[in-house]
Amino acid sequence: MGKFRQLESFVSVATLGSLSAAARAEGVAPAMMARRMNALEARLGIKLMVRSTRRLSLTAEGMLLFNEAQRILRELADAENRVAQGSEQPSGHLRISAPAGFGRRHVAPLLPEFLKNHPKVTVTLDLTDRLVNLIEERYDFAIRIGDLDDSSIIGVRLADNRRVVVAAPSYLALHGAPRTPDDLARHNCLAFGDQGNNQSRGWLLRHADGQVKPVRVKGNMSCSDGSVLHDWTLQGHGLAWRSLWEVREDLATGRLVSVLDEHAAPANGIFAMLPERKHLPLRVRAMVDLLRATYAQETYWATH
Numbered sequence: 001m002g003k004f005r006q007l008e009s010f011v012s013v014a015t016l017g018s019l020s021a022a023a024r025a026e027g028v029a030p031a032m033m034a035r036r037m038n039a040l041e042a043r044l045g046i047k048l049m050v051r052s053t054r055r056l057s058l059t060a061e062g063m064l065l066f067n068e069a070q071r072i073l074r075e076l077a078d079a080e081n082r083v084a085q086g087s088e089q090p091s092g093h094l095r096i097s098a099p100a101g102f103g104r105r106h107v108a109p110l111l112p113e114f115l116k117n118h119p120k121v122t123v124t125l126d127l128t129d130r131l132v133n134l135i136e137e138r139y140d141f142a143i144r145i146g147d148l149d150d151s152s153i154i155g156v157r158l159a160d161n162r163r164v165v166v167a168a169p170s171y172l173a174l175h176g177a178p179r180t181p182d183d184l185a186r187h188n189c190l191a192f193g194d195q196g197n198n199q200s201r202g203w204l205l206r207h208a209d210g211q212v213k214p215v216r217v218k219g220n221m222s223c224s225d226g227s228v229l230h231d232w233t234l235q236g237h238g239l240a241w242r243s244l245w246e247v248r249e250d251l252a253t254g255r256l257v258s259v260l261d262e263h264a265a266p267a268n269g270i271f272a273m274l275p276e277r278k279h280l281p282l283r284v285r286a287m288v289d290l291l292r293a294t295y296a297q298e299t300y301w302a303t304h
Contacts, residue, residue: 006040007069009033010048014066015138018056067135067275074281090283091120097134097142100127101226101246102270106304107143107291114290121283129193129224134275140284142273143291145243155271156288159295162244162267165203166256170236177259178239181205181215188238189217193224203241204265212265245301270295 012022013033023033041048048062058066077092098107104127111123126132132142145161165184167177178184184203202214219238223229226246233240234255250256272288274280294300 002039003043006036006043008073009036010040011066011069011073013037013056014049014058014062019051070135070138071276077281089120090118090281090286092122092281092283094121094123094283094287095126095139096123096287097126097128097132097137097139099129099143099145099226101230102143102145102243103127106245106295110290110294114287118283118286121286129226134273139275140281141275141288144271144273146268154274154276155269156274156292157269158272158288158292159270159301160267161270162264163204163241164244164247164251164258164264165205165239165241165260166233166247166251166258167239168234168236168255169257171238172257172259174236177257179260181207181260181263184215184217184239187217187219189219190229190232190238190240191217191219191222192226192229192241193222205260205263206265207263245304248301 009022009026012025013019016022016025019033019037020030023030026033037049044065046061047059048065050057050059096103096107103125108125108127111125115121115123126139131144132139134142143158144155165178175187178187181203189203202216204212205215206212217239221232221237223232226242229240230242230246232238233242234250239259247256247258251258272291274284274288
């Protein structure tokens with residue numbers, strides 16, 4: 001029991017960032033918390049954390065133990081829940097991160113029915129276009145759109161995602177439509193964050209030689225909020241490179257027009273990013289399965 005208590009306290013210290021905060025959370029004196037951490041390091045024979053007057057940081061070995069200890073504690077909590085309930089039912093708190101626009105439209109509407117079917121689960125949905133750190137910020141999973149570039153986490157593909165270059169008819173009437181990717185240099189392009197100025201994150205398009213390469217674009221406005229870019233595009237301020245799920249209805253009604261369709265890159269993906277594939281809590285598996293099944297329906301994207 002002493003070893004297990006040490007692990008629990010270690011996770012609390014690493015999560016809250018200080019011995020005093022962890023001590024308050026557990027209702028013990030800071031000196032007691034310090035003794036537990038010293039005993040854990042002495043038992044393992046390694047340094048787990050570096051402490052200063054202002055902050056606490058984990059060593060490489062400490063981060064490894066933190067990840068493993070979190071997994072062990074989650075597994076224990078799930079096992080206790082299953083035994084207490086007498087059957088395998090999803091339970092516990094589910095923390096999800098999703099891009100603001102996508103999460104608002106394609107995740108949030110699914111949660112009430114999910115919770116109705118799984119009454120032992122509670123959910124926090126964090127809508128942000130920031131790329132969260134799953135492990136450090138303790139999310140169960142995050143939805144990300146685009147190519148994967150982080151080998152330390154696992155991606156479950158939920159659906160394909162195609163992007164198109166779009167503009168309002170009023171903008172095209174004034175400036176004409178680009179016919180090749182090179183023509184974008186003469187247009188006002190509304191970029192997401194530093195998408196336009198960062199060559200590695202430019203607009204991916206197929207060029208005349210058949211290669212798909214990022215196009216460096218420029219414009220007088222950029223924003224890290226996709227809904228703001230969407231509004232600017234509808235208002236005729238410039239071209240934008242947006243996901244089809246976001247602009248499908250606008251294209252159908254004529255509020256936006258797609259250009260450079262013959263130069264469109266192959267579809268990338270919509271992924272559920274997981275800190276690990278093994279030992280997933282039931283609530284995580286149930287939610288990811290619901291998203292994958294919903295998005296796989298042929299009629300879903302045409303009506304949402």
